[in-house]
Amino acid sequence: MADVAQPSVTEAHPGETRRDFLLLTAGAIGGVGVAATIWPFVDTLNPARDTLALSTTEVDLAPIQIGQRLTVAWRGQPVFIAHRTPEEIKAAEDVDISQLRDPQKDSDRVLKPEWLIIVGVCTHLGCIPLGQKTGDDRGPYGGWFCPCHGSIYDTSGRIRQGPAPLNLRLPGQAEQASEALYKFTSDSVITIG
């Protein structure tokens, strides 16, 4: 290091002195320090530990009749539970998935075909689609219809028309029902979370 400061070297490379080296290293370490100090401030905005603590919701499915739909709150968001009729299951399974915007087989979206369990938040801009109540507009595919911007979902909760880019999500943002954050604890009870 001492060689760098030799007058002969300095004369040969007038821009490179020991002072430049010190400035650069001190600046770099200072920059890292500032960034490391800012991060805790920024991170306070991310979900806090109590918010993150996975709340679990247990739902008894026994009272839900065939064809009936139920909404339960989980993590502050609605989860749609649909007890699908055989016609609804058939309609969902018979779709040629190559035509879908977000292609997915119905069998990948359910653990048991008669129970569809999805997060009831439109993947467009987060509204809650209609279709849970019997009088609601369910759209031409008999699934759900989002009144905000007109997205239409089928009986598997897959996007069919309108601006939404993706199918209604499974709990926990999972791609496959087998990885979703819900499980059957008995034949008629599920635990979400």
Place this chain on the structure above:
Amino acid sequence: MADTRPGATARIIRWIDYRLPFVQLLNHELNEYPTPRNLSYWWNYGSLSGIMLVVMIASGVILATQYTPSSDLAFDSVERIMRDVNYGWFVRYVHMNGGSMFFAIVYIHLFRGLYYGSYKTPRELLWILGVIILLLLIATAFMGYVLPWGQMSYWAATVITNLFSAIPLVGPGIVTFLWGGFAVGDPTLHRFYALHYLLPFIIVAVVLLHLVALHRHGSNNPLGIDHKGPQDTIPFHPYYTIKDLFGLTVFLLIYAFFVFYAPNYLGEPDNYIPANPMQTPNHIVPEWYLLPYYAILRSITFPILFISSKLAGVILAFSSILILFFLPWLDTSPVRSARFRPIYKWVFWLLVIDVIALGWVGANPPEGIVVTVGQIATFYYFIHMLILFPLIGKLERPRPLPSSIGAAALGGGARLGGAGAPMAKP
């Protein structure tokens, strides 16, 4: 000024000015400040918006002393302000309708600048600072609208924050970061309150820069030509202080009409229903001043190239404002005022009609003809900005400009008595 025996007040002012040239600055910028002699009432809206900023901060600080930013208590605390706090209803209606008034004034101010070419050299940075103020205003108004925690508050917050989920890869992470949770909730309300209180003071800072930039070259004027000497200007006080004051009085009449006779006319009744995260209102609309952007957002129902329709809608809605940053360079005409631009003079009104059409589209459910009108109006907006502005500047043959403001204002170059000197103060 050569008073050898100044009074006590003058001596105090002199003492202060020697150390901090404050009175001097006020005198220079608000009293003797030379202003084009031909400003019309379209030049009132700058000072009006400054006054509205003060009204909003004053009423907002008072509301903040009574408001509780918690998802359990926010709605009730607003109702308490309305029913129990002395004159709480008045302060809240002043603040609530003030938002609408503020935007109305700012939009007129903006279109004034568009018509008279106020963004052209040397006022590009003045214009850019104005667009920054507009963006800050929109952010502040949006977060303020969330605070009463009604149904529209909640779902506006949900829809608008979800716009960021359109960003590829990092989008969902950003949305969770904005919410501080898995949905809009208590942490979201707290931070929106903090930011809603902070941003107006940042706006004050940018407004000061806007004024510094304005006073560098002075106001543009209806003729759009530079003032060339003292015969073209008059002192700001009393000529424009009195003109601004008269305009303010007329404006306050309109403002007071809304506050006292139609306080909820510009609002959505659904916002008097407490927020319910489990149910979306059937028809979500933003406040009127955001409708055109909302219409652009919804108009993109098809993917553009490899960009999904959702992301494309978000990009275009933001671009509709961001494009204004480039306007000084998109408009190729060297002539500022539309008075001397025979084609632009008419095309300008197409943009006004287009923006009103977008507002109408944004207010209605996206079905049938509304979607088509929205798509045409969105398309036209960008054609106007990106193609018509550069093209008209090149094709158009401007009418001859008057030789000076004084010549045009006083008729055929005739000079009144005392010509050549600034108009004496009465």
